[in-house]
Amino acid sequence: MRKLMKTLALLSITILSAPLVVNAEEANEIDGPAFVVHKLTDFLYAIGEPTYYQKNYTYLLVGEKQALMFDAGANQKEDITAVAMTITDNPLSVLPSHLHFDHLGGLHNFQSVFLVDTPFTRQFKRKDGLYHVPEPVHLGNFDHMVVPPFKVARLVRPEETIDLGGLRVRLLSVPGHTKDEVALYDEAHNILLAGDHLYPSWLLAGNLKDYLSSLDATLKVINPKTEIYGAHADENPTRVPVMTYDEVVAIRDKMLQIQAGRAKGESFSDPELIKSSDLYKVEKGISILTNIHFTDGRGYGY
Numbered sequence: 001m002r003k004l005m006k007t008l009a010l011l012s013i014t015i016l017s018a019p020l021v022v023n024a025e026e027a028n029e030i031d032g033p034a035f036v037v038h039k040l041t042d043f044l045y046a047i048g049e050p051t052y053y054q055k056n057y058t059y060l061l062v063g064e065k066q067a068l069m070f071d072a073g074a075n076q077k078e079d080i081t082a083v084a085m086t087i088t089d090n091p092l093s094v095l096p097s098h099l100h101f102d103h104l105g106g107l108h109n110f111q112s113v114f115l116v117d118t119p120f121t122r123q124f125k126r127k128d129g130l131y132h133v134p135e136p137v138h139l140g141n142f143d144h145m146v147v148p149p150f151k152v153a154r155l156v157r158p159e160e161t162i163d164l165g166g167l168r169v170r171l172l173s174v175p176g177h178t179k180d181e182v183a184l185y186d187e188a189h190n191i192l193l194a195g196d197h198l199y200p201s202w203l204l205a206g207n208l209k210d211y212l213s214s215l216d217a218t219l220k221v222i223n224p225k226t227e228i229y230g231a232h233a234d235e236n237p238t239r240v241p242v243m244t245y246d247e248v249v250a251i252r253d254k255m256l257q258i259q260a261g262r263a264k265g266e267s268f269s270d271p272e273l274i275k276s277s278d279l280y281k282v283e284k285g286i287s288i289l290t291n292i293h294f295t296d297g298r299g300y301g302y
Contacts, residue, residue, distance in 0.1 A: 035049060036048040036050055036238055038240050041189070043167055044062075044191065045087060046058075046240045047060060049073060052074045054102050055201075057233060058070065058073045059229060060087060061186075062088045063165040063167035064165035065164060065165030068093050068095060068164055070094075071097050071195065071231060072106040073105050074101075074105040074143070075105050075106060076105045079106065079109045080106040091112070093110065093112035093113065094106075094112070094113055095116075095184075097196060099137055100138060100139055101139050101140035101147070104133075105145065108150070113151065114162070116157075116173065117156055117157045121155075121180055130151055132149045141296065142296070156171050158171060158172065167186070169184040170184070170185045170186075171184060172221065174194075174195075175207065176213070176214045177203070177206050179206075179302055190222075190223070194228055196230075196232070197214065198247075198248060200234045201233070202286075204289050205255070206300060206301045207302050208258060209259070219249065223245065250286070251282055254282045257280075263280050264280075265279055266281075268287075268289060272295070275293045275295045276292075277291055
């Protein structure tokens, strides 16, 4: 897995026709690209947003008949679908990993939106047939963002398979960060797209009990050879956020210690988002945040 991280830059591709898009090598030299594209395989691309403060990563899956974007990106101005169209001309849909603002910035650019089918998400459908997600759910005030009502082309049940034509991914419900958090698992290629469920930085626990259950379920699906990609980078925003099986185990074990009251935390704040929280270090740059209060005074969790 670590060898994979070192070779990601070699697999990066240059997109010249889309605005503000560069490859990974150029991102170190050019100030301010909206998107950086890494080719991970012939069917999977990671699209990073290195100038965005949360260092988001979105993933494009390209099948023989359809393409699927996992998350819509955080950028509200630049059209992330233009990036996808330089890679494939297949019909394109988007599936948010969850309904937070930094994963919905480009949602308005998509003609086809998929959404996990749960009681939590179904409550947002109104009489007009559109989904109206309220600000206390998407938290868009942090980015001065409004999420317009949107049409859902397909509701996807937990454990349901999405067939893109020669490429199949299974939707996993992994609540804990949020109620609606999902991941995508490609069993044939042993790849997990983990969204905000797993990434190599500070993980925001919205519900520790749910998070632990989801981690246990995830560990039953993946194995030590699974390639795991998260939605936020570490301190280097041009590096694709790759996780290992052992790191997932370490996160689960640390959460067990937190739940049992045996873990030692420390106070943590971040001027852009978090006013106060309890931080528990896992290993390297990975940590878990609980008891979170945002800079606008709101508490986080469910």
